[in-house]
Amino acid sequence: MSDKLHIETEPEVTTARSRNMSRIRGKDTKPEMIVRKFLWSRGFRYRLNDRRLPGKPDLVLRKYRTCIFVNGCFWHGHNVIRQLNDLQLDNLTNSECCKIPHTRREFWVSKILRNQERDVEVQKKLAKMGWHSITVWECELRRPTRERTLESLSHTLNHIFLKDHSMLRYVLPQEEHQMAAEEMKGYEGLNNCDEE
Numbered sequence: 339m340s341d342k343l344h345i346e347t348e349p350e351v352t353t354a355r356s357r358n359m360s361r362i363r364g365k366d367t368k369p370e371m372i373v374r375k376f377l378w379s380r381g382f383r384y385r386l387n388d389r390r391l392p393g394k395p396d397l398v399l400r401k402y403r404t405c406i407f408v409n410g411c412f413w414h415g416h417n418v419i420r421q422l423n424d425l426q427l428d429n430l431t432n433s434e435c436c437k438i439p440h441t442r443r444e445f446w447v448s449k450i451l452r453n454q455e456r457d458v459e460v461q462k463k464l465a466k467m468g469w470h471s472i473t474v475w476e477c478e479l480r481r482p483t484r485e486r487t488l489e490s491l492s493h494t495l496n497h498i499f500l501k502d503h504s505m506l507r508y509v510l511p512q513e514e515h516q517m518a519a520e521e522m523k524g525y526e527g528l529n530n531c532d533e534e
Contacts, residue, residue, distance in 0.1 A: 369476045370396055370408040376488045382495060391469070393460030402499050404470040406491075407457070411435035411476045414457060415450040435477035470498055 365387060374397065377384060384406075388398040395405035409416065417433035430447050432438055438446050461471045472494060478487040 367408070367410070369410070369474070369479045372479050372484070373397065373406065373408050373474055373488070373491070380492055392463040393456070399495065402470070402495050403468060403502060404472060404495060404498055405464055407471065407473045409473055409475055412437075413450070414453050416475050416477060418450065435475070
């Protein structure tokens with residue numbers, strides 16, 4: 339009878355989990371909206387999820403040649419510590435902001451590892467194309483650290499702009515300046531207007 343109860347309750351669990359997972363959005367998340375509103379209020383203009391760039395970055399600031407990724411701590415394994423032995427998938431330890439579920443742990447660990455590897459590949463591709471990549475983590479946008487994180491983001495973007503758009507100063511070679519009343523050496527033109 340216990341087997342029968344287990345079989346009957348299992349579909350309810352999977353349908354509830356399926357319903358919960360379907361409500362998780364990939365675009366326009368709350369952390370992304372916080373970053374977008376802050377940047378817009380500071381005068382930064384951006385494009386959303388540009389398909390022309392690898393990884394479809396959350397925000398693309400063309401003027402700054404910068405892509406901003408607003409990552410969820412769980413989905414991208416923020417501060418998850420990988421043990422030295424990479425042969426087993428069960429070798430990740432939880433962090434404060436990323437708790438790996440105990441049910442179907444192998445599935446979640448492999449998914450998080452794939453996401454981390456993909457993030458590294460995308461950032462390498464963007465760097466080869468001459469783009470800067472900034473990752474903002476969901477936990478950095480919580481109340482105690484939100485303002486510091488957003489101000490740091492603004493400072494970083496301004497620093498990138500100044501570094502990329504700084505003018506190279508052309509130094510003119512030094513030459514002797516002649517006074518207006520001096521005779522020009524080697525000039526064989528008319529010195530006298532009376533000879534007409």
